[in-house]
Amino acid sequence: MSAVPPLLDHLVLATPDLAATVAEFARRTGVTPAPGGVHVGLGTRNHLVGLGGRSYLEIIGPDPEQPEPAERRPFDVDRLTGPRVLTWAISPPDLDTAVTAARARGYDPGPVHAMSRRTPDGGLLRWRLTGSDRAHPSGLVPFLIDWGDSPHPATSGLPVLTLLEVTATVPDPDEVRPLLSALGTALVLGRGPCGLGFTVVTPNGPVTFGRR
Template identity: 70%
Template sequence: MNAIPPFLDHLVLAAPDLAAAVAEFTRRTGVAPAPGGVHVGRGTRNHLVALGDRSYLEIIGPDPEQCAPGGPRPFEVDGLTTARTLTWAIAPPDLDAAIAAARDQGYDPGPATPMSRRRPDGTLLRWRLTDGEDAHPSGLVPFLIDWGDAPHPTAADLPRTPLLTMSGSAPDPDGIRPLVRSLGTELALTTGPVGLSFTVDTPRGPVTFG
């Protein structure tokens, strides 16, 4: 199995305090994540780091400059007590075909929902992704994303920490593997508590985040 899953778009490192998570990543790696943008109306913002090719790390947390949203913030960041790698996303060549293929194999990743955020330079990015209540609760089964005509986040000359490996664990990995494969990708899985981890190459050597 490949150390890096096919069609990987990004990993999601969520935190209750975004500034603290960004500072910790910088301290451990020697690489400072770049401001990504604001999720208007959802109460979050993010910082980004390129992982190589067209993949990146999203560090996401509450945006102190926004009013509290009407519903829960994405990735349940309000319920976190520490930064955690919660889930990941893939960008298949055809999002709608990938959803249909997964449903044919017995897994429904949910409908594709339009979303947007504004970059610090004012550029509005729009994309579609499978999101919400249909996501597998473990976070080990990726959600799907399609950037359409929008510039991919990695086109913004992000700071870079090449991804070396990523893996997950679950009490019943054999129950997770078919769901991941139904989406046309793979994830190295072992038996253990539910969790995702990844290792990046940095100026300070390989660093692992969980």
């Protein structure tokens, strides 16, 4: 099995303090994440690092320049006690076909939603993604994303680190593997408390974030 999941679009590193986490990431890796943009109305913003090809890391946290949103911020960033690799996304060749196929194989990734964010230069990125309250609670089963006509974030001149591996632990790996297979992807799973981690090659050597 490849150490990098098939169809990987991005990894999500969520934090209650975006500025502090970006600074710590830069300290550990020697690479400063680029501002990604603002999720208008949702109360969050992000910074990005390319991981090679069409994959990237999203560091997401509360946006202090936005008012309190009407609903909970994405990924419940307000409830985190520190940075955490929460989940990941895959980008299949055809999102709708992949959703239909997954349901036929016994896993429902949830309804498809439209989202958008403003980039630092004022542009608007639009995408569609799956998700619902029925998502697997471990965060180890990815959501699906389709960037449509928008330029993919990994092609926007981001600083790049080479992704070595993505690994995870879960109490029952045999329960999660069929769900990953239904989505056409896979993940190196070990037995243990739920956790997701990744390792990148950096100017400071290999650095691991989250659970290895």
